[in-house]
Amino acid sequence: MGEEVEAQMKRIEATKGVIGTLVVDPDGVPIRSTLDQSMTLQYAGQLRQLVILARSAVRDIDPQNDLSALRVRSKSNEIIVVTENNYLVIGIQKLPEPDVSMSREVGVLDRFSLGNRVSWLATEGGK
Amino acid sequence: MPVPNNNAAFARKGSNVQKVPGAKSTKAATKKKDEEETVETGTGWEEWSQGKALVRPPDQMELTEAELKEENTRILTANNPHAPQNIVRYSFKERSYKPINIVDQMAVHFVLEGSLVHQDSEEARKLGVKEGLAQEIATVDATAESEEEKAETSVNPAVDGGDVEEAGDEDRPDSAASRINKKEPKVTNQFNFSDRASQTLNNPMRDRICQTEPPPRSSFSATANQWEIYDAYVQELQKQEKNKEKQKGTHSHKDNGKSKKVMLMETQSEDVTKWTMASKILERTISQNTFDDIAQDFKYFEDASDEFREQQGTLLPLWKFQYDKAKTLSVTALCWNNKYQDLFAVGLGSYDFSRQGCGMLLFYSLKNPAFPEYIYPTSSGVMCLDIHVQYSHLVAVGFYNGCVAVYSLKEEGREPVYKSTAKTGKHTDPVWQVHWQSDDMDSNHNFYSVSSDGRVVSWTLVKNELIFTDIIRLTLTGAVSEGPKGAQAPSIASGTSFDFHKQIDYMFLVGTEEGKIHKCSKTYSSQFLETFDAHSMAVDTVKWNYFHPKVFVSCSSDWTVKIWDHTINTPMFVFDLQAAVGDVAWAPYSSTVFAAVTTDGTVHVFDLNVNKYEAICQQLVVDKKKTKLTHVEFNPIHPVIIVGDDRGYVTSFKLSPNLRKKPKAKKGHELPKGPEVEVAKMEKLLSLLREPDQNSG
Numbered sequence: 001m002g003e004e005v006e007a008q009m010k011r012i013e014a015t016k017g018v019i020g021t022l023v024v025d026p027d028g029v030p031i032r033s034t035l036d037q038s039m040t041l042q043y044a045g046q047l048r049q050l051v052i053l054a055r056s057a058v059r060d061i062d063p064q065n066d067l068s069a070l071r072v073r074s075k076s077n078e079i080i081v082v083t084e085n086n087y088l089v090i091g092i093q094k095l096p097e098p099d100v101s102m103s104r105e106v107g108v109l110d111r112f113s114l115g116n117r118v119s120w121l122a123t124e125g126g127k
Numbered sequence: 128m129p130v131p132n133n134n135a136a137f138a139r140k141g142s143n144v145q146k147v148p149g150a151k152s153t154k155a156a157t158k159k160k161d162e163e164e165t166v167e168t169g170t171g172w173e174e175w176s177q178g179k180a181l182v183r184p185p186d187q188m189e190l191t192e193a194e195l196k197e198e199n200t201r202i203l204t205a206n207n208p209h210a211p212q213n214i215v216r217y218s219f220k221e222r223s224y225k226p227i228n229i230v231d232q233m234a235v236h237f238v239l240e241g242s243l244v245h246q247d248s249e250e251a252r253k254l255g256v257k258e259g260l261a262q263e264i265a266t267v268d269a270t271a272e273s274e275e276e277k278a279e280t281s282v283n284p285a286v287d288g289g290d291v292e293e294a295g296d297e298d299r300p301d302s303a304a305s306r307i308n309k310k311e312p313k314v315t316n317q318f319n320f321s322d323r324a325s326q327t328l329n330n331p332m333r334d335r336i337c338q339t340e341p342p343p344r345s346s347f348s349a350t351a352n353q354w355e356i357y358d359a360y361v362q363e364l365q366k367q368e369k370n371k372e373k374q375k376g377t378h379s380h381k382d383n384g385k386s387k388k389v390m391l392m393e394t395q396s397e398d399v400t401k402w403t404m405a406s407k408i409l410e411r412t413i414s415q416n417t418f419d420d421i422a423q424d425f426k427y428f429e430d431a432s433d434e435f436r437e438q439q440g441t442l443l444p445l446w447k448f449q450y451d452k453a454k455t456l457s458v459t460a461l462c463w464n465n466k467y468q469d470l471f472a473v474g475l476g477s478y479d480f481s482r483q484g485c486g487m488l489l490f491y492s493l494k495n496p497a498f499p500e501y502i503y504p505t506s507s508g509v510m511c512l513d514i515h516v517q518y519s520h521l522v523a524v525g526f527y528n529g530c531v532a533v534y535s536l537k538e539e540g541r542e543p544v545y546k547s548t549a550k551t552g553k554h555t556d557p558v559w560q561v562h563w564q565s566d567d568m569d570s571n572h573n574f575y576s577v578s579s580d581g582r583v584v585s586w587t588l589v590k591n592e593l594i595f596t597d598i599i600r601l602t603l604t605g606a607v608s609e610g611p612k613g614a615q616a617p618s619i620a621s622g623t624s625f626d627f628h629k630q631i632d633y634m635f636l637v638g639t640e641e642g643k644i645h646k647c648s649k650t651y652s653s654q655f656l657e658t659f660d661a662h663s664m665a666v667d668t669v670k671w672n673y674f675h676p677k678v679f680v681s682c683s684s685d686w687t688v689k690i691w692d693h694t695i696n697t698p699m700f701v702f703d704l705q706a707a708v709g710d711v712a713w714a715p716y717s718s719t720v721f722a723a724v725t726t727d728g729t730v731h732v733f734d735l736n737v738n739k740y741e742a743i744c745q746q747l748v749v750d751k752k753k754t755k756l757t758h759v760e761f762n763p764i765h766p767v768i769i770v771g772d773d774r775g776y777v778t779s780f781k782l783s784p785n786l787r788k789k790p791k792a793k794k795g796h797e798l799p800k801g802p803e804v805e806v807a808k809m810e811k812l813l814s815l816l817r818e819p820d821q822n823s824g
Contacts, residue, residue, distance in 0.1 A: 005403045011498055012410050017417055021409070023402060056352060063357030069408060080412045084405035091409045093416050 012091060019077065019092040024048060026086035035092075047081055047090055055083075207234040411495045418496060421445050425493070425767070430783040438737050440744040440785030442730060445767065446496035448473070448777040452504075453487055458771025460512040461760040466519040468764050469493040470500065473777055476508025476527055478757070483508060483527055488534065491777065493767075503534060503541050513574065515563045523574045523586075525558025531576050531586060531593070545593045547586065552595035554578035559623045565632070575627070577637060581619030583647070599652050601639060626669045630676050636693075638666025644681055646693060659696060661689060668711050674718035675809040682711040688723050690735075692813055699813060700739065704731055710758045712768075716787060718809040724756035724770055732786050735812055744786055748778060 013021050013034050020035040024044050033040040055067040070081040073095070080091045214227045244251045349355065415422055425445050433440060453475050460474030469492050476486040486508035490501035507528040515521040520536040524543070530553045532543035547553040556579035563574045564585070573587040581601040587594045601620040621640035628634040633649040634656070642662035645655040662683035672678040678699075682688045684707040689698035706725035714720035719735040732744035749756065749772055758771040766782040 002400055005400065005406055008403075008406050008410055008498075012406070012413060015413055015417065015497065018413060023406075056350075056354070059354030059357075060352050063354040069412070071412070078416055080409055082402075082405040082408045082412070084402045087402040087405060089402050089405035089409050091413055093413050096417060096419065 017094050017096060019094055021092070022088075022090040024088040024090065043079075043090060043092070044088075047079070047088065051081060051083060051088060205232065207232040209234060410498070411492075414495050414497050418446060421496075425765070425781060428781065430785075433783050433785040436785065438734075438743050438785065440732060440783040442732070442744060442746045442748065442768070442780035442782060442786075444748070445779040445781055446493065448491045448496050448499075448779070449775060450487075450489055450499055450502070453489065453775035455484075456487060456508070456775045457773035458757050458775060458777060459486075459508065459510050461758045461769055461771050461777070462512055462514050462522075463760055463762055463769075464490075464514050464519050465516050465763060467492075468762060471760070471762075471769060471777075472512055472514055472522060473499075473771060474509035474512040474524065475775055476510055478773070486526070488512065488522070488524060490536070493765075493779070501536060503543075505532075510557050511560045513561045513563050515572065515574075518572065521563075521572065523561045523563060523576075525561045525576050525578070527557045529554035529556055529558060529578060529580070531558055531561060531574075533574075533588060533593070545588055545591070547593050547595065551593055552584065552597075554580050554582060554584070556580040556621065560625050562625065562627055564627065575625070575635075577622035577625045579621035579623070579640065581621060583622060583625065583637060585649075597652070598649055599637075599647055599655075601637060601645065621665075623665050624668050626671050626679070628671055628676070629673060636669045636671070636679060638669045638681060640665040642666060642683065642685070644669055644691075657693070657696075659691060661691075661698075662687060667709060670711060670713055670721075672718055672809065673713050673715055674806050675813075676806075678718075678809055678813070680711050680713065680721055682708040682723055684708070686725075688721075688731075688733075700735065702731075702733065702742075704729075709756055712759050712761055714761050714787075715763050716766075718806060719812065720786065722759050722761065722768060724759045726755035728754055728756055728772075730756065730759065730768075730770060730780070732782070734786065734788065736808055737785075737788065739812070744783075746780075748780065749776075 009021060009023075009032070012018060020033070020039070022030055022035065022040060022043055023032040024047075025031050028044065028048050030040050030044045035043065050072075051067065051070060054070050058065050058067045067083055069083065072079045072081075076095065078093050078095055080093065082089045210230050210232050212230065214230055215224045216227055217223070218225045244254060246255075424443060428443060430441055430443065456475035457477055458473055459476040459478065460472070462472045462474075464470040464472070471491055473489045473491065474486070475489065477483055486505040488501075488503040488505060488509055489499040492500050505524070505526065507526040507530065509524055510527050511525040513523045515523070521544075522534045522536065524532050524534060526532070531547045533545040535544045538544060554576065558576045558578045561574055561576045563572070567573055567587060569589075571587050571589050573585055575583060575585050575598065577583050583598045583601065585596045585598050587596070601622050620643070622637045623640050624638040626636050628636075635647055635649070637645045637647055638661070639645065642660070642664055644659040644661040644666055646657040646659070647655050661681050662685045664683050664685040666681055666683050669679055669681045672680070677692045677694060678690060679693060680688065680690050686703055686705060686707060688702040688704060688708055688711055690700040691698050702723075704723060704725050706727040706729070709724050709726060711721055711723040714722070717734070717736075719737075721733055723731045723733070725731070727747075728749040729745055729747050731742040732746075733742050737743055748770060754772040754774050754776070756770055756772050759768055761768050766787050767779050768782065769777050769779050771777045
C-alpha cells in the first residue's frame, strides 16, 4: 500500500502544471515536500491555520460533518488541500491557460470550454 | 330621677372613654341620644313628653327591637387604642425579624417641661450660687442660703471640681464677685491633678514569613463552538461504552492486547498509508484542473450544430486513456462498471496469433484519466472480461491460454481470487467471451465462457474453487450426427462470442468462427434451438437488444452488421461498413441506436428510428493507417462511449444530441417513458419489415 501511494505522489509531482506538493502531519510538521524549505514552512503554516478555520466553520454548522477538502483558487495558481486523519495533503498547481479555440469541425480533435465548475471528483466512485 | 341621670352620665362617660370609630360611634352616639332622649322623656319633662314624639335624625340607623334591646357591654381597659398591636423588630442575634408581643401601651397626652430642679443636683447648686450672689445684700436667709450653698459646695467639691474649672470662665464675673464677697479660702482641688501615664511592656514584634511555591498556572483559552461541545459529548459517550465493555468481563483484556499489537504495527509502518485517500483525491483534483475543459465538455457541452445537421450527429472526443506498459497490447475487452458508472475495465492482450505475451487488466476512472485505478498484470493475454452486475468488485476474465479467472477488486493482491487450471477444465483454446449469470440456487456466483474449443462452460464459484460444467458443445452440423461409418466424431465449431437473453434466462446466442449463430438453451446440451446463417466470416459479436426481446445484432469481419429477429431466419437489417467490423454495441437508452467500430478507425453510430439505411454518424477517430478499433461500449448513464484500439489506447467520446434522440411527443400527449416505448419503437420498425416478409414468405 505504501508503495502505491508513493508512486501516486510521484506521479502527481511529475504532472505537468504541478508546482509542488506537500504533506503535513497532524502536528503541523511537513513530512514531505517538493518545494524549498522556506516555501514549505510558509505553506504549511498558512494553510494549517486556514484548514483549522474552515473546519471550525463546517463543524460549527453541523458537528457531525467534517472538512474533507479545501481549494483556493488565485489568479495564477490553485492550492488544493485534502485532509485525512488530520493529515494535510497539499498540491499547488498552475492553472492551465483557458482554451478559446473555436473550430468545431467533425474529425478535428478540439475543445470548447465553458464556465461552470464541476465538483464531482471527491465522490466515492472509482474505488 | 337620679338613676337615669346617672345612667346618662355613665353612658356619656362611657362613650367618651370608648371612642370607637366608625359606625359604632354613631351607633353609640345615637344610642346615647336614645338614652338621653328616653331619659329626657323619663325625667321631669313630663309636660313636654306628651306633646313630644321621638325625634329621629334622618340618618339614624334602623334597628330592630331585638337589636335595640341588645346590651352591649362596655369594658374599660387600660389598652391604648392608638398603640400598635404588632410590632416587629429586627434581631441581629437571630438575624431575622421578631414580633414583639408586649407593646408599650402608654399614651402620652400631655408633656410639660418643668423647671423644678432637685436641690441636691448640680444645677440646683449652680443656681444656688447665682442666687446667692444676687441675694447677698439680702437678709440672713440669703446668707444662710449661701452658707448652705457653701456647705453644699464643700460637701461636693469633687463633683464641682471639674465643673468649677469649666464654669470658671462663665462665672468669672460671678466668681470675682463671690470672692470679694465671701472672703473664703478658695477651694482647691484636693487631688493633684496630674496625668499619670504608664507604659506597658511592648512585646517585641516578630515577622514570620512563609513563602509557598505558587501553584502551577497555565492559561487556558478555548472557544466553545458547536462542534467542541459535540466532541465532548461523543467522548463522554465513548467512555461510557468502554465502561460497559469492561463490565462485560475478561474479553476486554484480550481485545486490548490485540489492539495494542495492531497499534504498534501501525506506528511502525509507513505514515504514508494514513493519507492514501487524500493523495488520491489530490491526484484527481489536479487532473480535473488539467483536463478542466474536457470535464466541462463532458458535463455540459451539447453540440449546438446538431440542430442544423438534421439527422447527423457527431462524437466529441473527451479523455484519452493510456498506460505506458500497455503500449504494445491491444484492447481486447471493455466493460463498464454498473455500480460506479465512471469506472470501466480494459482488457489488454493481443489478437495476433504469433505475438502472444503477457496481458493486463486495467481499471480506469473518468475522474482520473492520467493513470489507471487498478492494474493487474497477467501472464497470458486477456481476451474478454465481464464485471458482475451486482457484485461489482468481481471481474471474470478469459485468457488467450484458455484459462478463466475471477479477480476481486476488494482484494489487495494482484492475483486472481479464482483461476481455472488444466485440471479444473480450462479451455484448450482462447476464451472469447465470458458472461456473469445470476447466482444459482445455493447463491454461488457463476459465469459462462465460450471458447474456440467449441465448449460453452459454466463455472461456479464454490468456496475457493471454480467448478465447471459443460453446457453445450458446439458442433459444425448442429447435432451429433452419425457419419457414414458411424464413427465420425462430430467436428467442433469454434465459438467466438455469445450473449444471454436479457429476459429469458435460459436462452443464449453463440456466434461461431464459421459465421453461424446458434440459438441455444442452457438446459439442452446437445441440440441448438435454432441456427442462423449469419456471416461469411467469424462472428465477432452478438448482442441482444436491451429493450426488445426478439432483436439482436451481430457483426463480423466480413464487413457487415446485421440485425435479426430471432424468430425469423433472415436478418431484418444488413449494413455494409466497408471494413472489418470489430465490435458492435446497443445503446442502453434507446432500442434503435447502436454503434459499430471498424478496423479502419471509424466509429459508426446508427439510429434505426431516424435512418434505416445509413449511419447517422460516421467518424474517424484514430489515425487510419496505424490503429484499428477493436471494441466499443456505451456508458450506462452518461452519453459517453469508449472505444478501444489495437495500440492500447482507450478514447472516450461524447454523443451529440442527435445520436441520443428520444421519440418526439405528439402535441398534447405526454411523453411516454420507459422501456415499453423503446420496444414499441422497435416493433414498429420490425413490423414494416415483417409484413413484406410475411406476404412474400
